[in-house]
Amino acid sequence: MEAAAIVDRKVAGIVDSIPPLRLANIVRAALWQADPEAARAAAETKAEERGVWAGRTDEHGTTTLFVKAATGDVIHFNATIRQIADALAELGDTDTLDLRRAKAIGIIADRELARELLAVAQHLTNTGSRKSSTS
Structure with a gap:
């Protein structure tokens, strides 16, 4: 009752x-x-629901991947996927962003390939920046 009263006081007027x-x-x-204490227990219960699951593979060899993880980790992973997709575009891949993002999953699975790809794309970006700033 006391906890409910605290919440009531916070929201009743708004x-x-x-x-x-x-x-x-x-x-x-x-x-x-x-x-x-109850909030912490609820957060711990939710954290236990985290995981990564692969869905069914369709007849075209496509599988859906489901990820339930800490928000910060998902944000970082999503940014890494985007960075690799952008690097692919920098290297001449003309597929859509979504397709390049899907390709990024396979690249992330090969850590060394991911490092090399990002290093080459960064070099090309830096070289392109210098050329355009000196022109």
């Missing part, structure tokens, strides 16, 4: 004046304040 997502964030923060 519940009708803010978007649902913002309200949910405020409620979540109030719950952490009201009952940190």
